[in-house]
Amino acid sequence: MADKKFTVLDLLELDLQGHDSLNLRCVAGRKGLTRALTVPDVNRPGLALSGFYEAFAYQRVQVFGRGETAYLKKLQEEGNFEIIHKLFSYQMPCCVFTQSLEPPEEFVKISEEANCPILQTDLASSDFSSRLLRAASNVFAPKRTMHGVLVDVFGIGIFLSGHSGVGKSEAALELVERGHRLVADDIVELSCVNGNTILGQGANTQISHHMEIRGLGIINVSQMYGIGSIRSQKEVQLVVNLEEWDSKKIYDRIGTEQKFVELFGVKVPLLEIPVKPGRNLPIILEAAAKNERLKHMGYYSAKDFNQNILKWIETGEAQAVYYGGDDSY
Amino acid sequence: MVEKLLTVKNRAGIHARPAAIIAQTANRFECEVTLIHEDITVNAKSIMGVITMAAGYNTVVKLQTEGADEKEAAQALEELFESKFEEE
Numbered sequence: 361m362a363d364k365k366f367t368v369l370d371l372l373e374l375d376l377q378g379h380d381s382l383n384l385r386c387v388a389g390r391k392g393l394t395r396a397l398t399v400p401d402v403n404r405p406g407l408a409l410s411g412f413y414e415a416f417a418y419q420r421v422q423v424f425g426r427g428e429t430a431y432l433k434k435l436q437e438e439g440n441f442e443i444i445h446k447l448f449s450y451q452m453p454c455c456v457f458t459q460s461l462e463p464p465e466e467f468v469k470i471s472e473e474a475n476c477p478i479l480q481t482d483l484a485s486s487d488f489s490s491r492l493l494r495a496a497s498n499v500f501a502p503k504r505t506m507h508g509v510l511v512d513v514f515g516i517g518i519f520l521s522g523h524s525g526v527g528k529s530e531a532a533l534e535l536v537e538r539g540h541r542l543v544a545d546d547i548v549e550l551s552c553v554n555g556n557t558i559l560g561q562g563a564n565t566q567i568s569h570h571m572e573i574r575g576l577g578i579i580n581v582s583q584m585y586g587i588g589s590i591r592s593q594k595e596v597q598l599v600v601n602l603e604e605w606d607s608k609k610i611y612d613r614i615g616t617e618q619k620f621v622e623l624f625g626v627k628v629p630l631l632e633i634p635v636k637p638g639r640n641l642p643i644i645l646e647a648a649a650k651n652e653r654l655k656h657m658g659y660y661s662a663k664d665f666n667q668n669i670l671k672w673i674e675t676g677e678a679q680a681v682y683y684g685g686d687d688s689y
Numbered sequence: 690m691v692e693k694l695l696t697v698k699n700r701a702g703i704h705a706r707p708a709a710i711i712a713q714t715a716n717r718f719e720c721e722v723t724l725i726h727e728d729i730t731v732n733a734k735s736i737m738g739v740i741t742m743a744a745g746y747n748t749v750v751k752l753q754t755e756g757a758d759e760k761e762a763a764q765a766l767e768e769l770f771e772s773k774f775e776e777e
Contacts, residue, residue, distance in 0.1 A: 507732035524716060524734035546737035547729075563729065564741045572736045578705070 365396040366499055368454045368477050374495060382491055384456070387463070388478040389471045397421065397453045400496030402489045404428065409435070411443055418450035421492060425485035429461045436464045448474035458485040501551040501559075502624055510543040510560040510594060511535050513649035517594035519548065519560060519628075520645075522602035526635055529571050531602075533581075534642040541591040542581050545571040550596065552624035561593040568592070598629050598652050600645065605634040615651075615662035690755045691763040695770040702745035705736075707774035712736045714765055720756020722766070733766070 372384050372393070386393065403420040407413075409431050424432070435443060448470055454477040457463055463471075463478055471478050481488050508521040509532045520528040529545055536542050544562035551559050562568030569582040569590045582590045599621050611634055612619075620627040631648055635641060651661060697703055703711070715722040715733040722733040724742060731738035733752075744750055754762040 505730055507735060507738060524732065546735045547731060547741045564743075567737060567740060570737065578736065 367394050367396050368479070369393040370499075371397060371454075371495075372479070374499075376491075376495060380491060380495065382488065382495065383481045383483055384479045385481075386477055387457075387480050388468045389454075389474070389476045391472075392454070392475040392477045395451070395453050395475075395477065397496065397499075400493060400500045402492055404485075405447065406431075408447055409443060413446065413450075416450065418452045420453075422452050422455045423485055423489060424455055424457045424461065424463070426459065426461065429457065429463065432464050432467050436466050441466055441470065444470050448476055452476055454479055456481060456488065458483055458488050497553060498551070501553050503549055503551040504624075505547055505549050505563050507546065508548055509545050510548045510596065511645075512541040512543060512591050512594045513646060514540070514653060516649040516652045517543070517560060517597045518645060518649060519596045519599045520602060521599060522635075523604075525574070526602045526604065527641060528602060529573055531641040531645060533571060533573065535645060536581060536585055536589045538642065538646070539588075540646075541589055541594075542569055542571070543591045543594045544568060545581075550623060552626060556626055558596040558623050558626055558628060559593055560596045596623070596628060598631065598648065599623075600631045600633055600648065602633055602635050602641075605636040609634075614666075616660075616666060690753060691759045693752045693763055693767055694749055695752050695767060697744050697746060697748045697750070698770065698773045699776055700746050701776075702748070703739060703742065703774075705740065707776065708736050708739040710774050711739050711766070711769065714769055715762065717765070718754075718756070718758045718762035720754050720759045720762050722762055723753040723755075725751040725753065 371382075372386060374382070376382060399419050401417070401420045402423050403417045404425065405416075405422045406428060408416050409428060432444075435441070444467055455463070455471065456479045458481055460480060460482045462480075468478060483491070506519075506521070508519050509528045510517060510519050511532050512518075513535055520531065522528055532542055532545060543560060547563040548560045549563040551561075553559055570578055570580050572578050601621075611632065619630040619632070621630040622628075629652065633641070633644060633648075654661060699707060711724075712734055724731050724733045724739065726742040726744050726748065729742055731742055733739060742750065752763060752766055754760075754766075756762075
């Protein structure tokens with residue numbers, strides 16, 4: 361797998377909106393914009409600035425807040441530039457000055473010589489740090505493309521998998537017609553965020569929300585159905601494997617046991633649904649989504665049903681003691 | 690599993706028409722047919738997948754077939770790439 365480096369320039373060009381936006385601009389050290397970010401983490405270089413470089417996390421993005429900037433000014437007034445030279449002798453990806461603080465001139469000069477990018481943002485240090493961690497963990501999340509269709513049904517992200525021609529796209533089209541949303545057809549890029557969430561999105565933004573229907577060709581779902589019918593990204597909460605009805609196979613008829621599939625080590629609920637001409641697949645998928653939502657709220661329909669049956673049987677047995685005339689006790 | 694490296698010989702690369710021919714050819718066989726280009730793995734039986742690869746002229750893609758008729762499938766697809774998808 362080709363590992364493309366994520367550079368500081370890529371960080372500046374990330375398309376982040378609203379509460380995710382980093383508001384970064386480069387104020388110095390442009391030659392170093394090709395430096396790569398290797399870890400999705402930030403560091404406040406307080407200890408390093410005071411002269412302690414043991415275990416200095418230089419691979420992280422260095423964040424300079426009010427304290428650090430004031431200390432740099434003090435160093436400049438004292439004419440103490442050794443520490444700054446030492447700082448830049450490490451191959452840091454970049455330095456970010458938050459709250460629109462200006463780095464002192466000598467600091468900028470040394471950074472230009474060292475080709476280390478100096479960036480500035482108007483955000484507060486803690487806000488910037490948490491936004492950067494979020495953005496970086498998305499970039500560094502393990503990714504993989506899978507063949508299938510991802511739809512958002514009643515708020516549940518359902519990934520339809522199965523062989524070509526089994527009817528995934530057609531089922532998704534019917535779901536869109538019923539008001540649900542298409543995330544991606546055919547190629548879904550899955551990424552694991554925070555080690556416990558699987559996000560799915562279209563692998564290619566140019567052909568996203570296009571669907572191939574045999575006999576019809578390639579259709580543009582967003583044009584046909586509008587903005588309310590599509591979604592750019594959704595968490596994968598349920599995997600439905602569609603297969604041709606196999607009379608020899610045993611399909612789940614009760615639903616008390618939950619099967620799982622492992623994606624990036626995360627267990628996602630799995631349903632195996634047999635497909636047969638005449639079977640209304642979209643309605644089964646809608647019911648599956650609603651059932652999944654009930655499970656999230658703690659209502660397990662099949663288990664409740666079984667509990668009620670058990671209670672009913674017990675009541676029957678309890679009554680039999682009085683009415684049965686059995687002398688075995 | 691049968692693996693082959695195939696080169697795209699069309700000037701226009703793999704656009705809609707060649708992608709459709711690849712998908713139709715792959716669908717004739719029972720085995721799994723996969724095409725890999727850089728870090729994108731696609732199911733060759735789906736047109737959208739093949740188009741996503743954005744494989745242009747002179748690109749090398751890896752073909753993987755797995756199943757009962759894997760050898761015939763690999764052979765058919767190799768011939769298809771060689772014949773420039775019946776375009777030139």
